[in-house]
Amino acid sequence: MNKSTKVIVEVAIMISLAFIIELIFSVIPGLIQGGRISISLLPIVVVAWRRGIVPGMVAGLLFSLLNMYLLDAYNPALLLSWGLSMNDFYASVALDYLLAFSLVGLVGVIRIKLGDSLLNFIYAVVIGYAIRFTMHFLSGVIIFDAFAGDQNAWKYSLVYNGTYILPSAILAVIVGIAIYKRVLSQLDELL
Amino acid sequence: MNNIIIGQYVPGTSFLYKMDPRSKLIALFVFMISVFIIKNLLHITILLFAVILILRIGGIQIGRIFKGLKPILFLLSFTFIFQLLFVKGDVEDILVDANVVITSINIFIFIGFFILWRLLRKVVKFRFLLFITFLVGSIIMFINLTPGSPLFNNPYNLVIYKQGLEGAVFIMTRLIVIVTMSTILTLTTKPTDLNLGLEKVLKPLKIVGVSTEIMAMIIAIALRYIPTLLDEANKIMLAQASRGVDFSEGKFKDKIMQIISLLVPMFIISFKRSDELADAMEARNFVPGKRRTRIHLLKWTSVDTILITVSLLTLSGVIVTRILGW
Numbered sequence: 001m002n003k004s005t006k007v008i009v010e011v012a013i014m015i016s017l018a019f020i021i022e023l024i025f026s027v028i029p030g031l032i033q034g035g036r037i038s039i040s041l042l043p044i045v046v047v048a049w050r051r052g053i054v055p056g057m058v059a060g061l062l063f064s065l066l067n068m069y070l071l072d073a074y075n076p077a078l079l080l081s082w083g084l085s086m087n088d089f090y091a092s093v094a095l096d097y098l099l100a101f102s103l104v105g106l107v108g109v110i111r112i113k114l115g116d117s118l119l120n121f122i123y124a125v126v127i128g129y130a131i132r133f134t135m136h137f138l139s140g141v142i143i144f145d146a147f148a149g150d151q152n153a154w155k156y157s158l159v160y161n162g163t164y165i166l167p168s169a170i171l172a173v174i175v176g177i178a179i180y181k182r183v184l185s186q187l188d189e190l191l
Numbered sequence: 192m193n194n195i196i197i198g199q200y201v202p203g204t205s206f207l208y209k210m211d212p213r214s215k216l217i218a219l220f221v222f223m224i225s226v227f228i229i230k231n232l233l234h235i236t237i238l239l240f241a242v243i244l245i246l247r248i249g250g251i252q253i254g255r256i257f258k259g260l261k262p263i264l265f266l267l268s269f270t271f272i273f274q275l276l277f278v279k280g281d282v283e284d285i286l287v288d289a290n291v292v293i294t295s296i297n298i299f300i301f302i303g304f305f306i307l308w309r310l311l312r313k314v315v316k317f318r319f320l321l322f323i324t325f326l327v328g329s330i331i332m333f334i335n336l337t338p339g340s341p342l343f344n345n346p347y348n349l350v351i352y353k354q355g356l357e358g359a360v361f362i363m364t365r366l367i368v369i370v371t372m373s374t375i376l377t378l379t380t381k382p383t384d385l386n387l388g389l390e391k392v393l394k395p396l397k398i399v400g401v402s403t404e405i406m407a408m409i410i411a412i413a414l415r416y417i418p419t420l421l422d423e424a425n426k427i428m429l430a431q432a433s434r435g436v437d438f439s440e441g442k443f444k445d446k447i448m449q450i451i452s453l454l455v456p457m458f459i460i461s462f463k464r465s466d467e468l469a470d471a472m473e474a475r476n477f478v479p480g481k482r483r484t485r486i487h488l489l490k491w492t493s494v495d496t497i498l499i500t501v502s503l504l505t506l507s508g509v510i511v512t513r514i515l516g517w
Contacts, residue, residue, distance in 0.1 A: 008408060015413040020420050179454065179458055
């Protein structure tokens with residue numbers, strides 16, 4: 001990890017910004033087994049975009065922890081009362097929170113490899129959401145397949161997670177364009 | 192927006208508040224392992240009473256714990272009923288074997304019960320308890336009071352086995368113990384103290400190259416800046432509102448414009464704040480990864496040692512009883 005003070009502080013403040021966005025979006029009612037429309041991934045993508053892969057992954061990881069502990073109050077009792085086991089809880093924490101958010105930091109590679117442009121930033125946002133979707137999708141297939149009922153678990157997970165990830169991603173791209181044009185591309189003059 | 196409470200911390204003065212977050216974290220972890228080793232209803236009940244005793248001595252109102260249980264209450268009762276009805280055991284272990292008969296007369300008594308429940312619901316404080324009483328009372332009534340002619344040809348045969356009842360009570364008790372224990376930790380420890388405790392407890396991770404100090408630093412700054420940035424968001428919203436933006440109404444397209452008009456300044460403010468904070472920290476000689484002195488030091492007292500000892504004794508006791516099969 002790049003140990004400069006600026007990176008550490010920026011990661012921290014972007015985590016709080018992501019948290020606040022999540023808080024503002026929490027007025028939108030979510031689905032029963034978790035998941036709601038939110039563009040809180042945007043600050044994480046911005047950190048990865050500006051500071052590289054490792055700070056982005058750290059930001060995603062710590063944000064997921066704060067989110068899990070403070071906002072969602074995700075606990076084993078919830079899953080146990082749904083008839084799942086303790087191992088399911090650990091797997092769900094790993095997939096739905098830790099991996100789903102920290103792997104988003106990987107989009108930092110886009111700016112390093114492809115260069116700094118609006119189109120590449122949009123790619124980064126879309127790929128960030130795609131990574132998150134993949135993790136939630138896998139968790140739906142592996143852990144929550146019991147909720148699928150008669151349907152195919154793959155189809156169930158695709159539909160369930162798609163209903164909130166897809167609108168979130170579209171919204172995040174729209175807002176992301178504004179953020180890139182008005183903030184990221186002229187940050188040196190703004191500060 | 193100002194009265195959002197982050198975390199569950201409630202100020203207090205009992206011994207639970209004065210304890211070291213490190214010992215609380217370790218003890219919680221050890222107790223959790225014990226809970227999942229226990230397979231015996233009697234043992235988990237003893238643990239439940241121990242937890243209630245800690246609550247009483249620690250001066251935490253039991254109502255607060257119930258608040259934590261409330262969101263999962265429905266699912267809890269669902270699991271309970273599921274266990275009760277569908278777990279089968281030996282024939283000699285049948286507790287209840289009765290026919291639920293709905294007749295032309297007792298259905299009216301049921302409607303009376305229903306109206307009584309709906310009326311009482313508005314006055315009584317423990318609504319959930321009332322609902323359970325209503326449900327169980329109705330079922331008992333359907334079993335015992337069967338004058339008149341049955342409405343359906345095949346009465347439902349209600350069979351409850353001893354194993355089903357034991358399993359249901361066991362799962363309920365285990366869940367309550369888990370939730371109560373973790374709620375005690377979050378009720379009595381500030382998020383910042385918890386963070387500091389985690390930093391110390393997870394220090395061994397340094398061997399695999401993870402710097403817990405930097406992680407803890409990031410979480411500390413993030414927690415510190417959540418209220419500040421919330422305040423800024425509030426200011427921006429008020430400023431936009433004074434220019435005529437209505438955040439509560441508008442079409443979908445307007446909503447997106449509102450989100451953008453909120454988030455663009457939020458991003459700029461965040462970048463400015465982080466730049467200023469980094470400069471301020473560097474001016475005070477902050478070097479990442481180097482040893483720092485602290486204003487708040489964690490104090491390990493005798494109570495902490497006692498708690499850790501008790502938790503370890505519990506764990507070893509649980510393991511011994513499990514192996515011996517008591």
